[in-house]
Amino acid sequence: MRLSQFFEQTPVQHVQNYWNSRPCNIRHSTKPVGSREYFDEVEARKHFVEPHIPGFAEFDRWQGKKVLEIGSGIGTAMINFARSGAQVTAVDLSDKSLELAKQRAQVYGLEDQISFYQANAEELSQYVPIDTYDLVYSFGVIHHTPHPERVIDQIRQYVKPGSTVKIMVYYRYSWKVLWILLTYGKGQFWRLNELVATYSEAQEGCPVTYIYSKPEAKALLNGFEIVDMQVDHIFPYYIPDYKQYKYTKEWYFRWMPQPLFRWLEQHFGWHLCITARVPE
Template sequence: MAVAQTFSTRTVEDVRRYWNARPCNIRHSPKPVGTRAYFDEVEARKYFVEPHIPALAEFDRWAGKKVLEIGCGIGTDTIRFARAGAQVTAVDLSDASLAVAKERAAVYELDDRITFHQADVERLSEVVPVEAYDLVYSFGVIHHTPHPQDAVREIRKYMGPQSVLKMMVYHRHSWKVLWILMKFGKGAFWKLDELIARHSEAQTGCPVTYSYSRRTVRDLLQGFTVQRAFVDHIFAYRIPEYKRHEYRKVWYLRLLPDPAFRRLERSLGWHLCVEARPAGPGRIGSFPAPA
């Protein structure tokens, strides 16, 4: 990866502290955190703003199957998998996020379908017993760990010949990256990696954020065969109104007809979504040496 050295001095503890300070999507509802009304609203808002998530995850496909979710956050997708009938092992680095996710599982009475672990994906097998899962799912997580190639090697240990990996990482050739470069970097492309990290999330100052092209994500996924890769999602809404839970698009995107906007999302979207399967013999615990 061209940016491999950029974040090499950042630590997993830096990342944990960042997400503990404000778990992802924690402000998606103004209702009291931990109530069913809160969780219902968080879920509705998440899939309204990011409607491509169910299309990637295919929640119903995993009924009766074993799902390992890397980076469950406050548990929105976790609950959807469990509600659909999957047996879910949910992992997150942030203990603050896990506390909310566990509350969520209790509220929906899905505790018996979900096992939670606090773990660093780069050292996953030190915490989570190694066994084959039908699906390993990670949405918006791998790009936030200092050494994503180590995370991929760990993930590979949990996959058998028929296992599927579905993940989202940030798309380098995206509308958002261009917006960050122009708004915050004033065109200083040589600072792009740090600019993306600082402004990739709702709270500024994320310690680690890698971004990938369709080519470099294949470089990351050594030991896998990528079967599908697509981009989606341009956040179109004005921030002041969005914080009030109102949805008003920025003026220049309001000018686009819906079909034109969807074409733009599919070419310059911020989310690079990938589905892959293990290459080679697929023996649990094995991972080919890098070429």
């Protein structure tokens, strides 16, 4: 069965319900939710575990520019773009996530630089006024919607020649996929689509999770000029300890030399980070 056939019948409402039940990264801090201390800790933890994000996003590069973020979640990237001087349009399917993102903007005094829209990204133009942006950014988002190709088609309406598109999707040939297959699937490769969706996120049971090879990602972005495509990120920590805010590495990563671990991340990482541009 093709991956699209496995997921394309999933109602978007199921995806919304899932992310409303536990917005991404909401448990990255034990401080009072919505406080400045909470948001500071959420950001610090996210960038500690995923240190490649600032380099990929290039936050400072977009000073004075217009940024459209599709799937802003609770606003970690959003606030960094705004803090760097960008004018940001933040879009998310989850109203619970947007509530926290709006609160975050107020806490940091950046609400004048950010516009918020609750929207299904597959139908973006029905919710977000058509405009052109210097950057369209979507990190770990469009692989969770039933029809990712529709999101890309919507993005085409918000860019101009020279615009940049930065997208992260999950990588098919990653350590994470192998780990899910062996740990939860006991090698039942014919259940891979179901298994990856179920165990791709911190909270089990994500309704939709696509995974992409590099050629599949290029095909998804047909018409855009691929500037860079990098694989990165392996989560090395023992999950029960991590949930208690302890950073204990799995035994098989604990004694691995850092250069070897980085080699693994850059070849078998979970994140396929793509930078593309609109041809002149």
